[in-house]
Amino acid sequence: MVHAQRKKINLFEATKNIREYTNFVVNEVNDHVLRAAVIDGEFHWHKHEDTDEMFLVIEGVLFIDLDEETVTLHPGDVYTIPRNVMHRTRSRGRTVNLCFEKGE
Numbered sequence: 710m711v712h713a714q715r716k717k718i719n720l721f722e723a724t725k726n727i728r729e730y731t732n733f734v735v736n737e738v739n740d741h742v743l744r745a746a747v748i749d750g751e752f753h754w755h756k757h758e759d760t761d762e763m764f765l766v767i768e769g770v771l772f773i774d775l776d777e778e779t780v781t782l783h784p785g786d787v788y789t790i791p792r793n794v795m796h797r798t799r800s801r802g803r804t805v806n807l808c809f810e811k812g813e
Contacts, residue, residue: 720745720767724805737812744808751799756792760811763789769804773797782806 718735724747732746748771764771766782773780773788774797780788790796798806 720805720807724768728803732808735807740812742810742812744810746798746806746808747803748798748800748806749803752797754795754797756795757790757810758793761789761792763787763809764798765807765809767805767807769800769802771804771806772799772801774799 716736720735723735724745727747728749730746730748730750730752732744735743735745737743754774764773764782765787766784768784771782773782773790775790776795782788
């Protein structure tokens with residue numbers, strides 16, 4: 710079992726100097742992880758077979774392409790992709806989002 714990290718983390722500081730695509734675990738809670746992602750461009754099409762994935766945009770505009778639609782997220786917007794749904798994320802400029810998902 711993973712125990713909560715007793716450490717203060719400032720997401721704006723942790724991501725401010727990142728310009729190229731990156732995705733990293735910020736923290737863990739119970740059996741879930743909080744990831745921060747910085748994206749400027751496109752990520753590949755994929756799906757998560759064992760877990761839903763929730764996005765929260767904190768900077769920029771994130772587009773989530775699905776089979777039949779594109780969801781546009783602005784800062785403060787939250788959207789959940791159910792497990793086994795093909796999707797890709799993309800942006801037209803530096804965008805920072807948080808992802809909440811089950812840990813590995």
